[in-house]
Every structure is written in C-alpha cells, then in structure tokens.
Amino acid sequence: MTLLETLRGGLIASCQPVDHGPMDRPEIVAAMAxxxxxxxxxxxxxxxxxxxAAVRPYVTVPVIGIVKRDFDGSPVRITALREDVEGLLQAGADIIAIDATDRDRPVPFADLAEQALRGGAIVMADCATLGDAQRAQASGALVLGSTLSGYTANTETDDPAPDFALLAELASLGGFVMAEGRYNTPALAAEALRRGADAVTVGSALTRLEHITGWFVSAMSGARP
Structure with a gap:
C-alpha cells in the first residue's frame, strides 16, 4: 500500500497550537500528535x-510538514523558502505542503516542489483556486489541498462554510484531494468525502484550545434567561 493510500478516507490532524500561546511548545505538539x-x-x-522533529520519533503515520513565515512584500506564508524545504526533509516529513497560489513569493513554487521531490517527499499544493492546483500538478504535486480558499485577496469570504465548489474542481483533476479549511465539525468532514475529497485535514477544532473555548463562550454569552 502506498503512503497516500494509507491516508485515503482518513482524518489528518493538524497539530498547530496558537502562535506564542501556552501550548506552543514542541513537547506539547508531540503529545497532541x-x-x-x-x-x-x-x-x-x-x-x-x-x-x-519532536513528533517524528513517536508516530509512524504519514506526516505533512510545513513552515510558516511572515514576509515583507509577500503574503505567502507556507513553506516559502528552500531552507524550509530542506529543514522539513531532514526532520522526517513524508509530505511537504507548499503555498501554491499565484502571488508574489520569495521562491517559485516549481523550484520548491522540485527540491522536495528530489529529497524523496511527496508534494502537497495548498491552493486557493483551480488554477493554483493545475499549475501545481504540472510541477509534480500529487496532493491538491483546498487549504487557502477564503484566505487570499481574490477568494476571501465571510462565509464560515468550507469551499465545496473548489473541492469538486480539484477532484476533477484526478489527483489526491485534501479537503482543508473550515472543516470544523464531524459532519462537514464526512460531507467532504462525499463531495470528492480523498482525505480531510482538521486543525482548530481539534488542537487550538483557545479557539474551541471561544466558540463555547461566544455561544453561551447572553443565553442565560
């Protein structure tokens, strides 16, 4: 069975605590994982x-690795530098996710994808549009994710629902489709599979305690008679 086959129909837990929060420590991320x-x-x-590096010794399931950075002059944040790809390879990433959007960036997507593939990793394209996915697939990306839909200037939305339309478009390309982005309930994750996703990534609803607590506090505010 190939690595992607082990993920098919499954849940990918995005263990990313709130930046600089009390849970933002490698040993806690490893425990979450x-x-x-x-x-x-x-x-x-x-x-x-x-x-x-903290997680890898404790798990045998496939791991998607990313590095987030903020840049002056570029909105791209996810695995944008060659050194990020190299670091993830050395730390044991099976899959490396890279921002695949058509935006100004420090290093072209195709160059980062080539580096990851040369290092033996599978490339995942974090996309906002069908065009992103098509370009990424041409550069060797096997996994196409809806990760960035709703989070770029040309796709931003106040709609809290996932982008099921993009999911269907990605599925039409024939790659391995990862539903990601606002899949924050079990029902939405299951619906993603019915809509053509091969797997579903869930983050905040699983591992960001500050966000989850806030959802409850907001819903309860003013509810008492």
Whole structure:
C-alpha cells in the first residue's frame, strides 16, 4: 500500500497550537500528535521543523510538514523558502505542503516542489483556486489541498462554510484531494468525502484550545434567561 493510500478516507490532524500561546511548545505538539493518532487520525500536519522533529520519533503515520513565515512584500506564508524545504526533509516529513497560489513569493513554487521531490517527499499544493492546483500538478504535486480558499485577496469570504465548489474542481483533476479549511465539525468532514475529497485535514477544532473555548463562550454569552 502506498503512503497516500494509507491516508485515503482518513482524518489528518493538524497539530498547530496558537502562535506564542501556552501550548506552543514542541513537547506539547508531540503529545497532541500522539493523542490524535490514538484517536484514529490517519496522518498529521505539523508546522515548524522543531515541532516535526519532536513528533517524528513517536508516530509512524504519514506526516505533512510545513513552515510558516511572515514576509515583507509577500503574503505567502507556507513553506516559502528552500531552507524550509530542506529543514522539513531532514526532520522526517513524508509530505511537504507548499503555498501554491499565484502571488508574489520569495521562491517559485516549481523550484520548491522540485527540491522536495528530489529529497524523496511527496508534494502537497495548498491552493486557493483551480488554477493554483493545475499549475501545481504540472510541477509534480500529487496532493491538491483546498487549504487557502477564503484566505487570499481574490477568494476571501465571510462565509464560515468550507469551499465545496473548489473541492469538486480539484477532484476533477484526478489527483489526491485534501479537503482543508473550515472543516470544523464531524459532519462537514464526512460531507467532504462525499463531495470528492480523498482525505480531510482538521486543525482548530481539534488542537487550538483557545479557539474551541471561544466558540463555547461566544455561544453561551447572553443565553442565560
């Protein structure tokens, strides 16, 4: 069975605590990852080389690695530099996710994808549009994710629902489709599979305790008679 086949139909737990929050420590990320796998996660998405290095000894499921950075002059944040790809390879990423949007960026997507492939990793394209996915697939990306739909200038929306339309478009390309972005309930994750996703990544609803707590606090505010 290929690595992607082990993920098909499964949940990928994105173990990314709130930046600079009390849970933003490699040993806590490693504990989150182990707990997610114990709960049935088929794979993990881990941000940061140090976090990935902390997680890797404790899990055997496939790990998607990313590095997030903020840049002056570029809105691209996800795995934007060659050194990020190299660090993730060295830390044991099976899949490397790269921002595949058509925006100004420090290094072209195709160059980063080539580096990841040369290092033995599968490339995942974090997309906002069908065009992003088509270009990424031409550069060797096997996994097409809806990750960035709603989070770029040309796709931003106030709609809290996932982008099922993009999911269907990605499925039409014949690659391995990863539903990601606002899949924050079990029902939405299941619907993603029915709409053509091969797997579903869930983040905040699983691992960002500050966000989850806030959802409850907001819903309860003013509810008492």
């Amino acid at each position: 182990q707990a997610a796998v114990a709960g049935g996660a088929a794979g993990l998405r881990i941000e940061g080389v140090s976090n990935l």
